[in-house]
Amino acid sequence: MPKVKKDEKGKETSIHPKYDAVRVMCACGNNFETRSTHKGDIHVEICSNCHPFFTGKQRLVDTAGRVERFRRKYAKAGEAAPAK
Numbered sequence: 539m540p541k542v543k544k545d546e547k548g549k550e551t552s553i554h555p556k557y558d559a560v561r562v563m564c565a566c567g568n569n570f571e572t573r574s575t576h577k578g579d580i581h582v583e584i585c586s587n588c589h590p591f592f593t594g595k596q597r598l599v600d601t602a603g604r605v606e607r608f609r610r611k612y613a614k615a616g617e618a619a620p621a622k
């Protein structure tokens with residue numbers, strides 16, 4: 539069988555534009571190399587280094603706190619509600 543080079547998605551690279559290494563630069567200052575058909579550097583506003591999902595533990599805790607407060611409020615309202 540002939541050896542066919544395939545990319546991450548399993549597509550034959552021979553029928554696709556050449557994937558060149560490009561530098562992705564984020565607004566947070568982080569930058570990393572990736573492979574893309576994109577020519578030149580790529581500028582992004584958010585990356586895995588600064589995305590709240592990865593860095594916002596504080597925010598996640600705060601969100602959990604809000605949920606907790608909501609639950610308490612809801613439970614209190616439930617207690618106060620007259621029984622049918």
Ligand SMILES: [Zn+2]
Nearest residue numbers: 564566585588
């Ligand atoms: Zn970033």
